[in-house]
């Protein structure tokens with residue numbers, strides 16, 4: 201049996217383990233944390249990742265744990281509609297878009313890995329420190345003193361990846377765009393907007409994003425995930441030290457920027473004030489690299505292509521990476537050819553998303569609305585025609601791989617389904 205070591209039990213590592221298992225492999229996942237805890241706030245699983253989770257037999261569990269999204273609303277800083285589109289099944293996809301708590305999805309994936317691959321398939325307390333890779337295998341060392349040998353190692357250890365640093369020792373810290381993302385959840389006593397809608401409001405320098413991640417039909421309560429994104433326009437400076445990431449923030453640091461965003465159907469300041477804990481996070485990514493695989497080690501997820509959290513593609517692309525990797529490893533004549541095919545399929549595709557997110561991704565529609573119609577009395581229709589708004593939305597979906605017609609028609613990545 202091919203020995204495959206996955207480094208990191210985040211969304212990407214766990215989904216890759218399930219994908220590889222479906223492809224006939226029995227990988228082992230090594231995770232630095234001593235315990236898996238449901239950390240984070242909300243994430244989106246877009247239809248192209250929901251498809252992969254459906255083919256892994258997890259669609260009902262995904263739907264049960266999150267909220268199926270059926271609309272995306274873009275508004276300007278005055279609350280005026282700029283763009284609106286159906287999402288998920290309502291947009292004609294065969295698979296839904298689900299907004300879910302990151303920690304809940306991670307725990308669901310971890311339980312499934314343990315159930316399918318065995319209780320020993322996730323090894324906690326294994327923080328990778330370094331590795332040696334050759335044409336026929338990898339030797340990996342952990343901070344607990346253990347050393348393992350594998351035929352293939354997959355680095356899914358996030359934006360601060362040790363595996364990536366081994367390949368690119370001079371890359372340095374992630375790139376910071378300047379400014380902060382303030383992230384939290386607030387429990388509302390009622391539904392949010394129409395119940396299954398997401399809101400993106402403002403512009404690149406001052407943005408409010410909110411969407412439901414849990415709804416209790418008995419009490420009517422909704423848990424809303426929200427992000428206040430304040431960008432001061434500083435480009436390409438070093439990110440704040442890592443110990444300051446996920447710092448508890450005071451709402452007084454950013455509430456004034458949104459104080460007057462109180463519209464008939466959404467009271468932004470009230471949502472902000474209703475949060476229990478707010479976390480501050482820098483807006484960071486990394487430049488695309490020219491190569492992911494070195495000998496028998498490769499990169500996947502945020503370790504391979506960390507991107508700005510714009511366009512809701514971080515977890516989605518990590519899940520797709522694992523499925524594509526498993527498909528090629530299961531169907532190529534050799535591990536090396538499988539790795540090459542994976543990289544050829546995924547590296548250029550994800551690099552384009554990193555670049556597009558730097559240009560605001562689909563949020564460019566509200567950025568252009570703000571640039572061209574900064575006054576509330578400006579004629580938005582004349583200054584930003586609806587055809588241009590549609591081009592932005594459709595163009596992003598094509599680049600990020602979730603144009604509805606293409607996704608619905610493309611063959612499965614399941615090796616046994618082709």
Ligand SMILES: Cc1cc2nc3c(=O)[nH]c(=O)nc-3n(C[C@H](O)[C@H](O)[C@H](O)COP(=O)(O)OP(=O)(O)OC[C@H]3O[C@@H](n4cnc5c(N)ncnc54)[C@H](O)[C@@H]3O)c2cc1C
Pocket residue numbers: 207208209210211212213230231232233239240241242243244302326327328329356357358359360361362383500501502503509514515518
């Ligand atoms: C604590 C946390 C909270 C997050 N919260 C959010 C959120 O609220 N919203 C959102 O959109 N995205 C969030 N993200 C990012 C999001 O999960 C990723 O962008 C996306 O899911 C890609 O997943 P990934 O598996 O590539 O990386 P990650 O989800 O970052 O997972 C990487 C995993 O590797 C482990 N690891 C790191 N270094 C080592 C090492 N040396 N040895 C072994 N294991 C290692 C980490 O502990 C982690 O479990 C969060 C990430 C983390 C780690």
